[in-house]
Amino acid sequence: MAKPRTPKSSKFPAAAKPPAGLPDRETLLAFLRSAGESGKADIARHFGLKGADRRALREMLRELEAQGALGKRGRKGFAEAGSLPPVGVVDVVDRDADGDMFVKLTRADDDAPIVRLSPARNADAGGAPGMGDRLLVRFERLENGELEARLIKKLGQSAHKILGVIRKHRRETRVEPVDRKSKEVLVLTELDARDLKEGDLVLASVGSAAGRYGPKQGKVLEVVGSEDDPRAASLIAIHSHGIPVGFSEAAEAEAANAQPPTLQGRDDLRDLPFVTIDPVDARDHDDAVYAHPDPDAGNAGGWIVWVAIADVAAYVRPGSALDREAREKGNSVYFPDRVEPMLPEVLSNGLCSLREGENRATLAVRMVFDSAGRKKSHRFVRGLMRSAAKLSYEQAQAAIDGVIPPDGQDGDKAPPLLDPILKPLWAAFRLMGKGREIRSPLAIESDERKIVITREGEIASINRRASLEAHKLIEEMMIQANVSAAESLEAKRTPLIYRVHDTPSQEKVQNLAEFLATLEIKWNKGEAPQTSRFNKLLDETRDGPHAAIVNEVVLRTQMQAHYSADNLGHFGLNLAKYAHFTSPIRRYADLIVHRALIRALNLGTDGLTDQDVSQIKDTAETITYAERRAMAAERDATDRYIAAFLSDRVGATFNGRITGVTRFGLFVKLDETGADGLVPVSTLGQEFFVHDERMHALVGERTGKRWPLGLQVEVKLVEATPVTGGLLFEMITEPLPADPRAPRPRLGARRQAAVKPRGGLPKGVRRGKRR
Structure with a gap:
């Protein structure tokens, strides 16, 4: 397996340009080795190639690729065969019997090696990865010579594989994704769709689009169940998040x-x-x-x-x-x-x-x-x-x-x-x-x-x-x-492995203080975070109109607990050793x-x-990653079960509370079931609503009317989709009147934001020629 390339200074420094003319094989490979990867135009520019030399370079690259010395990276890039950049975007492409995941560079030919994935070292990696996810990783070589890809951040669902449900129409069979964030719909060939039934849950790979427009073609890799199965929610969660299932024969025998x-x-x-x-x-x-x-x-x-x-x-x-x-x-x-x-x-x-x-x-x-x-x-x-x-x-x-x-x-x-x-x-x-x-x-x-x-x-x-x-x-x-x-x-x-819960960051405490000021609740911004101070705030507001929203914002101010070989203490429990x-x-x-x-x-x-001692830091990272993976899977399964439970109550009204405010809408938690759903901002009224992050509210640009976090509301259930766990609501309750203490709305802020600042033209407008 090739050793990942680390950034090096070029063999040809900028101050001393390489000799003009077509490079030989070894010189070209040395340049690609130092650059990591490069396109034909960049290679030609580096060596000062023009005209016939550029055509000769194309032939040379084609020949080296055919010989297996080069590999493609993206549509136009090349790299030395088997090489890996220090940091790259990868897809999760495989999982072994032990549950270990393997990744491959997203924009690479078959020469790029498949590498075992290791968990992130930071707490902000974006959740537990699953099959088909796209990740940002750092490639590292271990002491035993093996490569590993260390997770830096989860970037989202890959274009490699999706988990979806079969939908049959008169002319075609489609795979619709179960991930409500994904818009990737695949079309299957008649041969692939022959043995599939409406509602089958499948794992499918993504091909290219049949034409310039329209959905991409897919290939079914595995039928994992049926959406009609009452237990489909947990099946989807298990496959979506890559939860290891069952045990090997050796483990069962032990x-x-x-x-x-x-x-x-x-x-x-x-x-x-x-x-x-x-x-x-x-x-x-x-x-x-x-x-x-x-x-x-x-x-x-x-x-x-x-x-x-x-x-x-x-x-x-x-x-x-x-x-x-x-x-x-x-x-x-x-x-x-x-x-x-x-x-x-x-x-x-x-x-x-x-x-x-x-x-x-x-x-x-x-x-x-x-x-x-x-x-x-x-x-x-x-x-x-x-x-x-x-x-x-x-x-x-x-x-x-x-x-x-x-x-x-x-x-x-x-x-x-x-x-x-x-x-x-x-x-x-x-x-x-x-x-x-x-x-x-x-x-x-x-x-x-x-x-x-x-x-x-x-x-x-x-x-x-x-x-x-x-x-x-x-x-x-x-x-x-x-x-x-x-x-x-x-x-x-x-x-040992500690259970740690870090002190809230200064930025989070600052945001809390600014929000409390909008409720006329005092908080000393320079005060060090202490559990007793948070509890005093919760006690003072517990019986008042802002109890729910203060509890919610204090919760969001806290850091997320995790496992660590280093003792950071446990802030939430107020313990130095835990x-x-x-x-x-x-x-x-x-x-x-x-x-x-x-x-x-x-x-x-x-x-x-x-050996346990030598890998205790890695174990802490591994089980933190596994915990996040489990939490995400459990949450998704719960959402799907609740959506199934409410699917026959579409059109009914419910009482709830606003638990999330974003620029695209309001998240409402129902009192009866604890279900979370979205009220799209486009359905809230005729005027434009702006997300005020300081007040945790959507505020009308023209009237100043507002939908703040924690507000008790009544909503109508418009849509419940069990296969994705999505709930869509329509707001019935009227917004609160404008806050007299808030600045007056700036009319036309949207239109002004769409125009370039003084000194330039609006995007897409070209300056004409002088005559």
């Missing part, structure tokens, strides 16, 4: 050969009455909890909190097929109708899951809290445990509240556990709440929805997720366990932290290896 745990090398924790508290439909159980008062007289009023986590490291060994595939998947991906797990089911739902009444291997942490809710100490134990009960959040909460459990749930399990297990857990949680209050983590409110799917794959309902005290109890205990893991590893100077330790069944980051603890604390021989 999982099948796993043995139940024994006491060898472990502490016996089976007498501790741990319980799991999870969603009612949870199939795997990563964590279990138990609490009791501290018997130490020196810690009066203190509590002991145990958090036991599935010991996945005992089954997924470094370098194994299970390990390689878990690393590539990065995490489990959750769709409304299915889960694409990080580990095979025999482990994720079996030996690694902390099932009620069954012996399970665990890595547990025992934490001591004082009467003020501060953690005094902790220690990790590798043990054998047995869960006393499997409870849902609703069951545990109902027992604590003394109410009848929700319909369809077993209400006999939780009440007997109330005094010996649940009340001590709640007492410890309320004590820990004192420390949480002092820490003051960010208190942004979220409105999460749950899509309930029937066995047939139909949507039964879309419900708002309840926020119970039981959720907060598990969350706080998991946070403290995660902190304990990071503290122990830092104390032992052991490399790592993910509590979900190793579904997150690879947690498995690495487990291995690090095993190595640092001498808890076994299956801890972090030297």
Whole structure:
């Protein structure tokens, strides 16, 4: 495989021009090597060729290309065969059985090598790539001599492949893209379309246009399902985002050969009455909890909190097929109708899951809290445990509240556990709440929805997720366990993967301050961002008319969390040290932290290896990329399911709130379902609306009437497209009147912007000759 070319100074400096005349073969190749790639006109200009020499150059280039010494780059460019530029635009053209993606230069002949893609090092790469995406990459050579393409930024859907749905017309068969942002419609030949049915979901390659105008021709590469399949939404998301599916035979065999745990090398924790508290439909159980008062007289009023986590490291060994595939998947991906797990089911739902009444291997942490809710100490134990009960959040909460459990749930399990297990857990949680209050983590409110799917794959309902005290109890205990893991590893100077959340940038805080000024809310622009200051703002506006919009803008001011080998702290939780330790069944980051603890604390021989340590930075980037990929796929699947749910309610009206303001329209989130849809700016009225970024509003150029972020509105559903997940609304609510404090609208701003500044002519107007 050819080595990527790095920019070099030309062999022929500008000050010393090369000898005039047709270059020989080696001189021409040396020039292309230094230039990276060049067109015929540039080559001729460089060597000072004219007339017959230019014709001879064309013949020479044609001959070198036929010999395989040169390769085409674009329509007119040439490069040395097999060479790669330092940075280039590529298409994702392949994916292997392990889920690794491969890319090729977009404008290149077959001589350009296909290179393995590595994740971006920056957080602004534009989301997780999938098959057919177009990317900007940097080509790098590794120590072992292999090439890799390091993702810089996702540029959008490639012209290489599209995922689409078959539409049959009288005269032709078309592939219409499922990506609502794509306008690429392909036409199939009669031969290709012969065995296809209306509504088939297909992966198709893009050819050239049959004529000068009209759609391009396509070739179907794979039929992945049907749009009539109730589960089509998740199928589309999986293929669109390149989610690795299933496991290799080697990984399945390793999982099948796993043995139940024994006491060898472990502490016996089976007498501790741990319980799991999870969603009612949870199939795997990563964590279990138990609490009791501290018997130490020196810690009066203190509590002991145990958090036991599935010991996945005992089954997924470094370098194994299970390990390689878990690393590539990065995490489990959750769709409304299915889960694409990080580990095979025999482990994720079996030996690694902390099932009620069954012996399970665990890595547990025992934490001591004082009467003020501060953690005094902790220690990790590798043990054998047995869960006393499997409870849902609703069951545990109902027992604590003394109410009848929700319909369809077993209400006999939780009440007997109330005094010996649940009340001590709640007492410890309320004590820990004192420390949480002092820490003051960010208190942004979220409105999460749950899509309930029937066995047939139909949507039964879309419900708002309840926020119970039981959720907060598990969350706080998991946070403290995660902190304990990071503290122990830092104390032992052991490399680890942190979960980091950077402080909001100065630019974002400045934008927040300017927006708050439009609401007459004070914010000191020079004030350093602090969670307590954000919480004070949220508390002051929570019961007022601007509560929703302030919550939304504060959320947008925050940075995005990610994984890193360097500790940047966690701003949202207001923690200096934080790592993910509590979900190793579904997150690879947690498995690495487990291995690090095993190595640092001498808890076994299956801890972090030297190879794990050497690639820990790359692992952090890989799993961050996988997390973004999973989030995008889950979001797209949810959008499609909701569009299908609302497709028979076109024409109905809904209440909602403006959650996005752009120059092309308003995004509205419906109160009933949480669905997001667009109100195009062209449908808002007769006048031209300008996007005021400072006020987060569309403002009428003539009247000053406005549509601000956070405004409660009523809309009519005009269109719902399940295959793309798109919803189109029509605004019914009238806009707010002009803001008397805002500057008067500048009439004609659009027309003025279309004319060149003084000193030039409008675009497209040519100056005539003098006579």
